[in-house]
Amino acid sequence: MRIVVERLGHLGDGVAAGPVYAEGLLPGEEAEGTLVGDRLQGVRIVTPSPDRVRPPCAHARTCGGCQLQHVADGFLADWKQGVVVQALAQQGLAAPVRGRVETSPPATRRRATLSGRRTKGGVLLGFHAKASDMVVPVPQCRLLHPDLMAGLPAFEAVVALGGSRTGEVQLTVTRSLTGLDVAVTGGKPADSALYMDLARLAERFGLARLTWDDETVALRAEPQVQVGPARVALPPGAFLQATEAGEAALVAAVTDAVGPARRVADLFCGLGTFALPLAATAEVRAVEGDAALTAALDRAARTTAGLRKLTVETRDLFRRPLEPDELKGLDAVVIDPPRAGAEAQAERLAKSAVPVIAMVSCNPASFARDARTLADGGYRLDWVQVVDQFRWSVHVELAARFSRK
Structure with missing residues (x-):
């Protein structure tokens, strides 16, 4: 069977009419193989894409850690931005995708x-x-x-x-x-x-x-x-942004989003990736469900000179999201939920009067769902910044700014 690939699927496979899925193919490529169910097996590329490159890693053919080493960097960056745009469009939303994708260099996963x-x-x-x-x-x-x-x-x-x-x-x-x-x-x-x-x-x-x-x-x-101005002790197996460059890009985007805010809440704060840098100029209320992480953050805040008031709270934001009355008086909220998103907390934020929300996400689909909730509550999605710290993979991260209309 011969196919022509129309697009790259969200798992990195080439997708042709049918749909027919083919691992390792790119849009515009013509290929032959045997159709097994909805997948093309034994793929032979007839016409390669100009965006196809030689994988830089010797393990690319066998290892599943990187799915897209055969793709040119520019094409991959545009595709990841497109994934975010498409997720928002499915929720009836649009926003300026600002700047270039911030992609972490090779050999930087820590x-x-x-x-x-x-x-x-x-x-x-x-x-x-x-x-x-x-x-x-x-x-x-x-x-x-x-x-x-x-x-x-x-x-x-x-x-x-x-x-x-x-x-x-x-x-x-x-x-x-x-x-x-x-x-x-x-x-x-x-x-x-x-x-x-x-x-x-x-x-x-x-x-x-x-x-x-x-x-x-x-x-x-x-x-x-090192997290902003502080040194934070890591609990065993603690979550940490995958690369220092990726973390720096997300922190820069969040800092830009909240602007001159003087009172900020950081929800799903983890080790304080955003709370500690923001505490240099703002009072911060940091909330996280993992007690080991909040203990590490609290200790770092207490032993770092020059920070404004930073309070730390252990709280399950899925079961007990902050209510609108608890959000009164804040100039901005930062929220960085796990892949499932923050459906319950987004609903409370949509009913609040917080002027600015900076949202960080590692899942464009759950981000778009929560963005729709905020939009329905009267927030405007001002911009989205795509960050790629999982180089050569299908994973997409982003930061976004919402403001009250």
Whole structure:
């Protein structure tokens, strides 16, 4: 069967009339293959797209960590902006997409979750193949920061020591100011002997911290990251923006959105990615459901000089969103929910009188839904800034500004 690809789907597949889906194809490409269900298998490209490039990574054909290394940077940036525009259009909304996409450089990912398996011959450590539970080693990965790449021997040793032949180990690895932080789940049940061996391993490889199923096995130096003017101690496995460049782009967009606001609420504040920089000039109320994150933020705020008043509250914003009367007197709200969005909190914000809302999202679909709620409540969507810190992937992040009409 021969097809001509019409568009790139939201999962990165080429889509032709039918629809017919074909992995690795780009709009305008003509290709042949065997149709199996709605997918073209055994694809052979007849006419390649001018936007097709040679993947820069040796693992591109097998690893599922990057879906779009065969796409030119300019095309990919335009496509990601288009994903946001289309999501808004499906909700009957439009907004200026400002500036160029802020794309993080290669080899800057400071946080990743690796999969590991023990085998007869040793250890497999890396990312899953696409749509598979097969683990693909990535010794030449172009995505991860060099410090994480240098830690691969240590991560492999952890899997060899504590992994199971029947299951998969997950390692959340983070580059911190004081060294590598490794949080392991799915390993063998730990007894005192395994704890001792793991502690020796952490010492041998110089890991800052090694955590096993939420229990700290070794702590050589408290893992810390710089967030605005503060150094924040990382809870084990804590969420952190994937790249420093991506975080800086989001912080710049949020700071621009709130402008000269003097009283700000930061909802789903995490470690204080936005709360701490904003506290340099504004009073901030930071709210987050994870107690470990709020404790880390509160400690950082108390030990950082030069900040305005920053109060921290642990609260489940899905079950107990801030009500309109709790939002009175604020000049701006920053909201950065997880992928599911913030449906309940958006409904309360829509009924509030907050002049400006800065929303950050990693899911254009849930963002557009919540934006529709705000628009129905009388807010105007002023602009959207697309940020790409998951280079070569289908993931899209953004920041947006809403204001009262």
